[in-house]
Amino acid sequence: MQISPPKHLTSYIKHYIFLGNSEDNMKKLRLFTDGNTGLILSDNINIFDISGNDLPLSFFYGQLTQYKDLFIKGRFSLIAVVFQPYFFNAFLGISVKEVQDQIISVKDVVKNEMHLFQEKLFYKTDPKLIIDDLNVYFTKILSKVISSDYDFVTAVQHYILQNKGSVTLKDLEYFTGYSERHIERKFKNYMGVSPKKYSNIARLHYFLSLINCNINHESIIGLSYNAGYADQSHLIKEFKNNIGLTPNQYLKTENKLAVNFIELN
Structure with missing residues (x-):
């Protein structure tokens, strides 16, 4: 279940996802x-990574440059709060490139600030009510000076998304009036990756939207050109590096939980 935040939070929170x-x-x-970036809140979850290391009950995750496989054993309830990447800095005061x-x-x-939400998940409170409470919590956070x-x-992020990732640093320099060095420094601090890397991510997700809504049954090759890839080998390399699968x-993956979250057999 994916739930959008109220309008005043959409610049900072992309959406919530409830999984059980x-x-x-x-x-x-x-x-x-x-x-x-984002936050995972869970009740009494048994979750570990591919090396068998236990992960915290609830955790923040920074900007990802490679996919992560998570293994969850037994019954669970969790809420993923998907942040706009720069909200990490506003919320925690941490440079996103550091995480x-x-x-x-x-x-x-944040010590025990999330304990109440975890407790409500444990006692099977309606997730929509928990998300309502999270909206109140984040609204208070944003009452600080931004x-x-x-x-x-x-503005730079929106420009990249509007152009579906097909932009260069020179394009951004012309758009903002600032030097490439200034843009790159600010972007890495607040977004966690360079403008070039973020543009590649935006283009990949534009391609994902094309193949997920391919009502005209256009070929993968045709859709890759539409998304701005020069050739199919470039697309496949980018796809496997980021998702670990071919297109x-x-x-063929049946359970797509969100735009960046899938269940594997």
């Missing part, structure tokens, strides 16, 4: 980059 499992089985989930590819325990950065840098970074393997 009522069976005592093992699920393998793959999280891959969509250019955003690239990292998972950080909620307790390490730096003017957010307006700059947001055809991705299409």
